[in-house]
Structure formats: structure tokens, C-alpha cells
Amino acid sequence: MKFKSLINDKLQAAFCKIGITPDMIAVSDASKPEFGDFQYNGVMAVAKKLGRNPRDIALLLADNIHGDMISKIEVAGPGFINIHIDKEWLGSKVTELFNSKDLTIEKNQNPKTIVVDYSGPNMAKEMHVGHLRSTIIGDSLANLFEFLGERVIRQNHIGDWGTQFGMLIAYLEEVHQNSSFDELKNLEDFYKLAKKKFDDNLDFAKKAREYVVKIQSGDKHCLELWKKFIDISLSHCDEVYKKLGVTLTKEDVRAESFYNDMLPSVIEKLELSGLLQISDGAKCIFLPNSEVPLIVQKSDGGYLYASTDLAAIKYRNDVLKADRICYVVDARQSEHFAGVFWTAKESGLCNSDVVLEHIAFGTMMDKSGKPFKTRDGGTVKLIDLLDEAVIRAEGAIKDRANFSNDEALSLAKIIGIGAVKYSDLSINRESNYIFDWDKMLSFDGNTSLYMQYAYARIQSILKKFDGEIFGSVELGSDIEHKLAIMLLSFEDILRRAANDATPHTITSYLYDLVTIFMRFYEQSPILRDDVPYNVKVSRIMLSTVAARTIKKGLEILGIEVVDRL
């Protein structure tokens, strides 16, 4: 339900009645309980524009707002409008929520095609922690858009086409000579060995460079080796995605090499548009307000990632028909994307109404605030980090309840992975993120465990309730009223999160919801014998809707719930 829109509409109608047309009406949550449920602060601005007294306008508005949704309207201070939502109306809406399938959230009537470009690992090495944020944030956004009814196209822009591959293929051939590919099981070590040889041995380095040319000119044997290599590397990624519970599949892969054939025509298009200039032998686009140009073709004729990115935009525009393209990539590349986006629009490679967005995120730091590394300064493999998360989660729950080993392990997987994801998604993505095991695996505060615990508590009650759930929600206490308001605000929150591409909007909502639920739970007995049947049913319904909302919210974030914890 688009809760705030309903209220905004009421205000709009009232404005209409008193003959004023405001710019945009947006009520906000009341900042204090005394102010009711929602407040509208826009009267002051409107009054100023018209040169009228804000209080007069506010009073006029208040007189013209009617309907069973609102129980009380107050004008406070210089012209704040405080809105109280009617308890009965709220109760009936929560009852509707209870009886609906998708929490009364309607799919968009005119779905947009949204391309989400995320994860994008380099095939030369195994995935490391540097890929974690893009993968998690991108996946949650894709889920979110999809849930709201958009047409989502996931794109995994893997790095499979670059100078390192000559080196790797040369080494692969030299060491293996057609033999098995077993050693590739540890890609990281393989890369290091190849790199060492490349640095130490001039002949080998020369050979590696020849291989780059060979691959790019379509040498059959080399391409076969290359393909084999990519397949194995991609399987590593799939293993990580599976462990992480990420929705990406091999079908979503559009590698750099995929755009290879398009590159000459992209350059041509840029030439025709008149944007291209040659500087020091390289083909460049000089951007407004930027000293450094965007280089699209090297002086030796080779292409760069700017070229591939432009080709990808063209593909997404021409073939995928995207309305919005989200690049979930490290914030350090913001200038690169600004240049690429500007060029794509200016040259006509992409329609002017397509929204190109860099969904930037900050660096992952360790507890002491330094970039996340192993003890000896190396990169941390993502798979190792995920395994550690499960082990730590298992340790956290092992001596708590009487779980069997199997139960404990499957719980640990859900809890550990959930914790890693939640802690990442719960902070504003643009700031740097401090990775802290203890904090993320805590039951206190804004963590996945706290949400999962609340969910499990509700499930426990629902399991014990053996009667039929027949009746409606009747809101008694203030806390129930507040809980209802929260439950009905879910769609507003999801739409805002989708609009701004900010998953942390969802986590903070869930945290608020769960906090309120916990308070409700503490002070409102449900199953106790002295609770009247209608109250019991009402509270069961509230709890059920709360559970579904928690589950759905976490599901969008890619996090599972458990019935027992």
C-alpha cells in the first residue's frame, strides 16, 4: 500500500479546495509521538511564496481534510500540520494485509527495464573481498526492482579480456601441455606462479605478449585454451555465488570479450559525432571540466575499458532496451563513469532518456580502519571469508540451544552469510565500510540476527496457537498503533529504496519495525489464557503480518529466515 500517497492525496485535495497549488506535497513521519503519525511541513514555504500567513493556510487546510482515514488534524507552531491516523481504519488495513498475498504491494503497471550491472569479477584471479560489496548490493537491488514489478536484467560484466590473459594462457600451455587442468583449482596460486615467471623470465614475457595478440586475432588453439580457462574460473565464481545465495547465473554473464566485435563501430560512431580527438597518438574524448581525457583507443590500436563500457551501453540501449542502467561499482571509478556516461549521451550511443547511474560504494575496511587484507598483506579470498562466517556463526549458536550438528550447520550457513550481507547492506553504501565480525554476529542492535531472532519468536507463537484465525485487527495500545503504521509503510520504504538505490533504507526500516515489534511482544501477551479471543486473534494477525514483512524484507536483501533460533 502506498501509504503516504494516500495522505498526500488528501492534502492535495484540500489545497485544491482552498484554491492553492503547491509545488510538491510530501508528508513525513512525525518526529515525535505527540505530533501524531505524520506531519506536513510544507505550509510555511507555500505561505511565504504567496505572502500569506502560514497559520491561516494551515487551519484552512485542516478544515478541508476529511475521510475515515484521519482521526485528527492539528495545526501547531507556525504552521505545522500534524496528522493522526484513525485506529479503526488502520486495523482494517492491517487485516487486508493479513489477507493479501504480496503484502498488498502491487506490481508496477508500466514496468521499466532496468539493467543492473554488478559483481564483475576478473577471471584472472579468484574472487576476493573486493567483489563482495558489488555482488551483495547489486543483487539486493535486482531483487528489489523485481519485487516491485520492474523488468530486471542482471549483467555480470566479467573481466576476461586483457593483457594478463596472454600471460596466463602462455603459462597454462607451458606447464600443462594439454594435460589436465587440475592445478587451476587454486586460481590464485596459478596466477602468482604465472606472474612470477612473467616478471623473472624475459623470454616468457615476450611469449605472453604474443599470446595476447594471438587471442585477440582469433587464433584457434589459443582461444580454446582461453575458453577453457574462463570456464574454470567462472565455475569458481558460481561456487561463491551459490554459497553467498546470490541470484547471478552463467546466463547473466556478458563478458568484456562479448563486446569485442562492437568496438570498431563504437569508435566510428564517436568519430562521426565529432567528439573524438587524437592526442599523443591515442583516440580521446575531452570532457568538459576535466583535465584528463577519456581514452577510448590506445596509440597502438588497443582498446581499453572505456571502449568496452561504451559498447556495453550501446548494447544495453539498442538490444536490451534499457530504461535505467545501474552500475554497482566502487566509488573510486566515479570519474570514469562520469566520463563514459557523458560520452554515451553526447555521442548518441545511448538515448537521452535512459537513466545511467553509477551506484557507487565505499571501500571495505578492517576493524582498525585500514583496507581489508590478510595478515601478510595479501587479498582475502571471498570464499575463505564466507567459510569463516559460517564457522563463526556455528560457534555463536553451538552451546546456546540443543541443536543437532546438522541443524547447527544449516543454521550457521543462514546466519553467517546473512550477517555478512546484512552488515554490508545496512550502512549507507557510499561511505567506507568497516568489517567487524563481532558486530555483525551480535544479537544486539541493527543486525541480521536480531531480525532473525524476532522472526523465530513469532514463528514459535504461531506454532503454539492451535485455534482458527478468524477476525480482524483491533488496535489497542499505542504500541500496536505504531506497529500498524510501520507495517503499512513497507511499500513506501521499498519504493524509496528502489528510487535511490539504497538498500540501507530497507535495513533501517526493518530494524525500526523489529524494535517496535519486540516492545509489543514484551508488553502484549498473546497466548495467555486471560487474553480475550478477539484480542488474541488481533495480536496473532499483527504478529503474522510483522513476520511476513520481516521475511520479505530480508528476502529482498538476499537473507533467509529460520523458524527456530
Added chain:
RNA sequence: GCGUUCGUAGCUCAGCUGGAUAGAGCACUCGCCUUCUAAGCGAGCGGUCUCAGGUUCGAAUCCUGACGGACGUACCA
């Protein structure tokens, strides 16, 4: 040097695009289990929103400058 970005409680972070007395968690101090999971709930402590100006009825939020940090800065991605 130039550019981007950030600076909110001891620590980790919110703050809904300018609203009323700036909020959480951790840490610290108290209180609450013969009742649905106490892995919980409640109360207290803790602030010159880096600093200085400006815009206006009103600024953590917008504009300018300073200071401090992170990142980027032409043929890697």
C-alpha cells in the same frame, strides 16, 4: 597542484532532500524472567553535528572559505 568525496556521542552508524527539544546500537551504571525464546525489554549517562561566515521565519542538511581524512588524477581495470 587540480578534482571527487567525507567529517554527527568514547566507538560503529541513522537522520526521509530546509522543520519543532539531533536519534539508535556498542561500551558504562541501574532495573525487569513461577507467564508466548531474557540471544529480550525498560531507565540513566553521553553532543559546540570539525571550524568560521552566508542564505531565512527556521540549517546537521543549501552556498563560500578554512582545517582534517579517504580516493582519483591519459594510453591497467
